[in-house]
Amino acid sequence: MKVFVFALLAAFIGLVPQQSPKVSAEDLNKLAGARWTGTLTYLDYRSNKPVSIPSSLTVKRADGDENAWVFEYEYPDEPKANGKQTLKVSEGGTVFDGETVVERTGLDSGGFRLVTVKRGRDNDKDALFRFTYTLDGASFSVKKEVRPEGAAEFFERNRYSWKR
Numbered sequence: 001m002k003v004f005v006f007a008l009l010a011a012f013i014g015l016v017p018q019q020s021p022k023v024s025a026e027d028l029n030k031l032a033g034a035r036w037t038g039t040l041t042y043l044d045y046r047s048n049k050p051v052s053i054p055s056s057l058t059v060k061r062a063d064g065d066e067n068a069w070v071f072e073y074e075y076p077d078e079p080k081a082n083g084k085q086t087l088k089v090s091e092g093g094t095v096f097d098g099e100t101v102v103e104r105t106g107l108d109s110g111g112f113r114l115v116t117v118k119r120g121r122d123n124d125k126d127a128l129f130r131f132t133y134t135l136d137g138a139s140f141s142v143k144k145e146v147r148p149e150g151a152a153e154f155f156e157r158n159r160y161s162w163k164r
Helices: 002-015 025-029
Strands: 036-043 050-061 068-074 083-088 099-106 112-122 125-136 139-148 155-163
Touching: 025 050, 050 155
Parallel strands: none
Antiparallel strands: 036 050, 036 155, 050 068, 068 083, 099 112, 112 125, 125 139, 139 155
């Protein structure tokens, strides 16, 4: 009888669909408001050494689209690099800015850790990108990691680290 109950329970668990990780409007609304200030640290393509520059970020909800946010990046020492990007969340929250959400963890601070992946090209080579967005209290970071085609490991291409 125990074997039958165990088999029935195992079959039931197998039939219950697993929830896909999702990003929500509530998550992104936590980023909106006052400006974030900090640095961008990136791995220089030529020297293969890290370089840091001052950076700031302002996030606001896009006008007329409840699933889009405008990220405005500023670089005080390199104002020609300033720019805006509109990031969209898919219906259901499983895709963020064209990146597939693979993990979402709530943090004790009320923030979150979101991990996404996307295929693309880095340094003229096909690659898999992994992005980690972390909001923890008054700190927000975005880490971009790259795994070139055929490589076993990711390496960090750049990281934004901001505070309010």
